[in-house]
Amino acid sequence: MGKYSYLLHLQCPKCQKTYSAETEQHLCKCGSPLLAKYDLELLKSELERDELKNRPENLWRYHELLPVKEKSNVVSMGEGYSPLLKTPSLGRKIGVDELYIKDEGLVPTGSFKARGAAVGVSKAKELGIKQLAMPTNGNAGAAWSLYAARAGMESYILMPVDAPVVTRKETAISGAHLYLVNGLISDAGKIVASLVQEHGFYDASTLKEPYRIEGKKTMGYEIAEQFNWEVPDVILYPTGGGVGIIGIYKALKELQELGWIKEEKLPRLVAVQAENCAPIVKAWEEGKSESEFWENSTTIAFGINVPKAIGDFLVLEAMYKTDGCGVTVSEEEIQKAQKLTAEHEGLFICPEGAAVVSAAKDLKEKGWIKDGEKVVCLNTGQGIKYADSIEVDVPVLEPGSKLTI
Ligand SMILES: *Cc1c(COP(=O)(O)O)cnc(C)c1O
Ligand SMILES: [Zn+2]
Numbered sequence: 001m002g003k004y005s006y007l008l009h010l011q012c013p014k015c016q017k018t019y020s021a022e023t024e025q026h027l028c029k030c031g032s033p034l035l036a037k038y039d040l041e042l043l044k045s046e047l048e049r050d051e052l053k054n055r056p057e058n059l060w061r062y063h064e065l066l067p068v069k070e071k072s073n074v075v076s077m078g079e080g081y082s083p084l085l086k087t088p089s090l091g092r093k094i095g096v097d098e099l100y101i102k103d104e105g106l107v108p109t110g111s112f113k114a115r116g117a118a119v120g121v122s123k124a125k126e127l128g129i130k131q132l133a134m135p136t137n138g139n140a141g142a143a144w145s146l147y148a149a150r151a152g153m154e155s156y157i158l159m160p161v162d163a164p165v166v167t168r169k170e171t172a173i174s175g176a177h178l179y180l181v182n183g184l185i186s187d188a189g190k191i192v193a194s195l196v197q198e199h200g201f202y203d204a205s206t207l208k209e210p211y212r213i214e215g216k217k218t219m220g221y222e223i224a225e226q227f228n229w230e231v232p233d234v235i236l237y238p239t240g241g242g243v244g245i246i247g248i249y250k251a252l253k254e255l256q257e258l259g260w261i262k263e264e265k266l267p268r269l270v271a272v273q274a275e276n277c278a279p280i281v282k283a284w285e286e287g288k289s290e291s292e293f294w295e296n297s298t299t300i301a302f303g304i305n306v307p308k309a310i311g312d313f314l315v316l317e318a319m320y321k322t323d324g325c326g327v328t329v330s331e332e333e334i335q336k337a338q339k340l341t342a343e344h345e346g347l348f349i350c351p352e353g354a355a356v357v358s359a360a361k362d363l364k365e366k367g368w369i370k371d372g373e374k375v376v377c378l379n380t381g382q383g384i385k386y387a388d389s390i391e392v393d394v395p396v397l398e399p400g401s402k403l404t405i
Contacts, residue, residue, distance in 0.1 A: 002046040007067045010034040010210050013314060021067065024127050026208050033207035033311050035250065036067050036214055040257045049260045052225065057081035059115055059218040065254060066119055066218075067211050073126040075151040077108035079118045080218055084226040084376070089344040094361035098374040100232070101347060101357075102223060104381060109143040109170065111303070111350070111381030112219065116243065117143035119215030124202055125151045133195050134204040135159070135181075135188030137240065137302050138167030139381060144204060145176035156201060158188040164302055166385045184297065186307055206241040207311045213247045220251025223376055224261050231267050232374035236327075236359055238352035239271040239280055240304040242315035244378065249318035267376075269324035271315055272359040274299035274331070279308060280315055281326030289313050300389050301334055301351035303380060325368065327359040334358060338383065338390075350386055353379030 010019040012028035013035055019025045021036065028034055043064055055061035059080025068074055084102045091099030104112035121144065124132060133156040134144060141157040148155040155176040159168065160183060171178050181188040189205060196203040203209060224231055231252065237245040249269060255261045273281045277297035283290060294307040309315065319326060329337075338354035341347050349357070356377045363369045383390075397403065 002043070002064065004063055004071050005066060005069045006038040006040070006043045006064050007069065008037045008039050011037050024129070024202065025210060026203055033314070034210040036210055038065055038254070040254060044258050049229065049258075059118065059215065059222075062218055062221050065221070067214050068119070068122045068126055070126060073122050075122045075125060075147055076118055077114070077147075077150070079107050079114045081222060082106050084223065085345070085347070087341075087345045087347070090341055090357070093340060093344055094357070095364045096360055096369060096375050097372055099360065100374070100376045101341075101345070101349070101353070101379050102219065102376055103347065103349075103379050104219070105349065105379060105383070109139070109146055110385050111139040111143065112216065112244065112378075113139040113143035113381075114147070115215040115218055116140070116212035117147040117215065120144070120204060120209060120212040121147040121151050121153065123211040123214075124153065124204070124209070129202040130154060131156070131199070131201045132204045133157075133192050133201040135185050135192045136163070136167075137185050137305055138163035139303055139385070140206070141176070141178075142167045142170035142174075145171045145174035145178075148176070149174040156192075156195060158191055160184055160188060164386055165388060184307060185305070186293075206243060206309070213243050213250070216244045217247030217251040219244060219378065220248035221255065223248070224252065224255055227374075229261050231261055231263055232376045233267060234270060234363075234369055234373060234375045235267045235378070236270040236272055236356040236375070237378050238301065238304050238355050238380055239273055239315060240306040241309045242271070242280065242311050244380070245269055245271055245318055246311055246314045249322065266322045269318050269322045270359065270363070271319055271324070271326045272356045273304055273326065273328050274301050274334070274355060275328045276331070277305050277307060278326075278328045280312055281328050283312065283316060284319055284326035289316055291316075299334075299351075300331055300386070301355050302386075303350070303352045304355065325363070327362055329355040329358045329362070337361070342383070347379070348383035349379040350381035350383050351389065352381065353377065
């Protein structure tokens with residue numbers, strides 16, 4: 001019997017300094033986020049890839065590659081192993097022959113944020129944390145507050161007033177201490193920082209605790225496993241804080257090191273952002289290794305309204321190292337792609353997911369995606385959560401009317 005987790009320690013990707021994973025850790029002294037390192041050498045000799053086959057269909061099937069050391073600390077609602085759907089009708093419409101959507105709308109709390117919350121809250125529980133605090137654009141707050149409730153932990157959540165109302169309600173009903181901020185997630189972040197300093201709460205801000213990314217990386221494992229360990233050519237990801245894309249890149253590299261995926265070449269990773277909030281795409285276009293704060297950002301794809309991401313350099317590294325790229329999408333294109341996806345595939349995807357579908361169309365038209373390439377679009381959440389942003393014009397009939405069509 002192998003160990004439940006092969007976690008070794010945390011390491012800074014900037015200055016390489018290592019930190020113990022037995023105690024609470026946040027950023028490196030140099031200001032960089034920390035990444036979890038596993039004993040892949042040992043795991044390779046103790047676990048066969050095919051042993052996964054008989055495990056439950058949730059992200060804990062990869063528990064050896066997750067940071068929770070005792071199974072009893074796992075806080076789960078069955079998250080993960082979301083369907084990877086073939087979408088041929090939409091594919092034909094946008095010119096991409098081999099198009100897939102990985103549908104994270106089916107994950108608990110209605111977005112893929114539950115992956116990060118499940119692993120982050122479980123690890124926080126293992127570390128003895130009782131109270132956590134975080135800024136959020138909505139979905140992360142909903143996920144973390146609900147998982148915290150399940151773990152018996154208190155949460156302090158700060159979100160912008162104009163974050164989707166459903167996420168506000170999800171957070172509130174969890175019993176969290178919820179505050180709205182008249183501003184952006186970056187403004188909420190500053191208030192959280194002072195709260196953390198004053199009260200010693202666990203800072204669960206994006207990449208300021210090292211385990212959310214470990215939950216999100218499981219999307220990468222799943223994509224590989226669902227394709228029977230033959231990775232696709234392109235993966236497109238709606239990029240806000242960028243944790244998901246950094247996580248997928250980390251996961252694929254771990255799989256390479258384990259020898260579980262054969263390909264030398266990793267999928268090209270595409271960061272998709274909204275035209276009015278595209279700091280990372282801009283940095284990529286300019287060949288830079290870090291982004292600059294994006295002033296007056298706005299988009300209906302609220303989850304990707306992040307003017308400056310603390311892990312931007314890691315996102316850019318993932319893009320450069322995989323020969324990926326950055327794409328921006330207009331608000332109008334997002335709404336069009338959302339409708340198109342529902343009409344062609346019956347999938348009511350979120351605006352962030354729709355941004356990615358639109359980007360795939362764009363990249364195919366430009367020839368960046370080639371004929372016959374396997375393309376995966378991440379739909380990061382449920383369209384239902386953003387119902388208010390969909391305008392519909394429906395005829396209303398009086399009782400007894402005769403309907404002529
Ligand atoms: C948070 C969020 C994103 C962005 O995720 P990152 O991993 O932080 O880049 C995308 N889509 C939705 C629906 C989100 O909630
Ligand atoms: Zn460092």
